[in-house]
Amino acid sequence: MRTRRKRLLLFLATPLLLAGLAARAGAAEVVETTLDNGLKVLVLPDDRAPVVTHQIWYKVGSVDEPGGITGIAHMFEHMMFKGTENLGPGEFSDIVARLGGEENAFTGRDFTAYFQTLAADELETMMRWEADRMANLRIDPEEFSREKEVVKEEWRSRMRDNPNARLSQLLYATAFTSSGYHHPIIGWKTDIDAYTVEDLEHWYQSHYAPNNATLIVVGDVEPETVFKLADxxxxxxxxxDLAPAKPREEMEQHGLKRANLVIPAKLPRLSMGYKAPSLVTAEDSRTAYTLAVIAGILAGDSGARLHNELVRAGKLSSADAGYNLNARETTLFTVNAVPRDDQSLDAVEALLLEQIERLKEEPVDEDELDRIKAQVAASDVYQRDSLFYQGMKLGVYETIGLDYRLADRFVEGVRAVTAEDVRTVAREYFRDDGLTIATLEPKDDDSPALPSPTGGMERVH
Structure with a gap:
């Protein structure tokens, strides 16, 4: 997920952030309508301060990109700030700044979103100009040429020169064969080089329509007033009329996959990813809630198993785990680790697999489960203090194809998870025929370097 100002790729990996995205959104207070043109509008009043967050979510992300233009969703996000028929390049941002507001945007695998937070009495101004971007964007060739160089520099700094990001990219590219999760959000470098104005214009016409978007307003507002302004x-x-998305169902995996990345880096690293259903793709939502609990058991806090039993015990330098409950498609449950000095990656793999096997065989202690559930409840309370995250909860659920009311059931779902659920789900999904292991080996100065599409020496087998 990319933020525009800080140029960050944010991945919803930690269990606490997952809890924040899925925690109670005050669903009983959400008021909704759908405009005649298909735009869904959700309003959540919160009068604790005379402030409002205004968010527009488009149901398109990197998962929707065909081969040859990977990363186009991210590139297009940049261009949304480069002018319309009524505003010059950067003028949208200037308006937000003059009003004393904050703005940003992010591109994820499953969505693209734009938001502003500002005084509640300036809401209509934001609606006017955000609607202008939806209807009247102008893609100037010179602005596009300059911004493409910005994206290429972002690729160099955030991907090519970041060993951990490169390893994550390799893990997903190896794990997923036919799913849109195969390629990175920022795209492959060769595709970025080949973007054209026509590619962007086609993306705009194909996805940036009111009937492919959700408007979310949270703050000191009256729903009926918001609906009138939105209309x-x-x-x-x-x-x-938008063409339905082509199916991108992931091919069945028939055995453990391995990939190795050999590039200049300070530290070796190992990443494991198990194919796992999300809340969207799970036949039973209990499975997704259980996977979120397992991520907490492994890496929820400093007392979780990976840190307490492996890092604090001196067996690993660092270790973490992550699971994205709110993915549109089948996703990965990941476990990552950095070895101690002179420790082999084989030894790291053995330690991590031992923890996975323990989940399958030993019932989780009730005190441990209760601690994880308490973390989720605390995160819920904390996240409700933020207008932005209240809106984000709604936006994520609506955009990935779920009813936003399900956000209200996350804590309840987690609290219902039992020790037996943990064992059952671990046994079903933590298997070799759904596992991919990617390793990073720092390259010696005198090692031969073989060119590859991602700029390093990679071996997949």
Whole structure:
């Protein structure tokens, strides 16, 4: 997930952040409507301060990109700030700044979103100009050429020169064969080089329509007032007939996959990923809630197993685990570790697999389960203090294809998980025929370097 100002790729990996995305969104207070052009509008009043967050979520992300233009969703996000028929390049951001507000945007695998947080009495101004971007974006060739260089520099600094990001990229590219999760959010370098204005214009016409978006407003507002403003500004944007997305179902895996990355790096690292259902793809939502609990058991806090039993005990330099409950498609449950000095990656793998096998064989102690559930409840309370995250909870659920009301059931779902659920789910999904292991080996100065599409020497087998 990429933020525009800080140029960050944020991955929803830690269990506590997952809890934050899925925690109670005050669903009983959410008021909704759908405009005639198909735009869904969700309003969550919160009058603790005279402030509002205004968010527009498009149901398109990197998972929707065909081969040859990977990363186009991220590139297009940049261009949304480069002017419309009514505003010059950067003028949208200037308006937000003059109003004393904050703005940003992010591209994820499953969505693209734009938001502003500002005084509640300036909401109509934001609606006017965000609707203008939805309807009247102008893609200037010179601005596009300059911004493509910015994206290429971002790729160099965030991907090519970041060994951990390269390893994560290799893990997903190896684990997923036909799913859109195969390629990185920022795209492959060769595709970035080949973008054209026509590619961007086609992306705009194919995805940036009111009937492919959700408007979310959280703050010191009256729902009916928001609906009238939304109809006045967004309602004037014409809906479009959008082609249904082609199926990108992931091919069945028939054995353990391995990949090795040999590039200049300070430390070796091992990443494991098990194919796992999300809340969208799980036949039983209890499975997804259990996987979120397992991520907490392994890496929820400093007392979790990976840190307490491996890192603090001096067996590993660092270790973590992550699971994205809110993915549109089958996702990965990941476990990562950095060895101690002179420790082999084989030894690291053995230690991590031992922890996985323990989940399958030994019932989790009730005190341990209770601690994880308490963490989730605390995160829920904390996240509700933020207007932005209240809106984000709603946006994530709606955009990946779930009813936003399900966000209200996350804590309840986690609290229902039992020790036997943990063993059952671990046994079903933590198997070799769903496992990919990627390793990073620092390259010696005198080692031969073989060119590859991602700029390093990689071996997959």
């Amino acid at each position: 006045r500004h967004y309602g004037a944007v014409e809906r479009r």
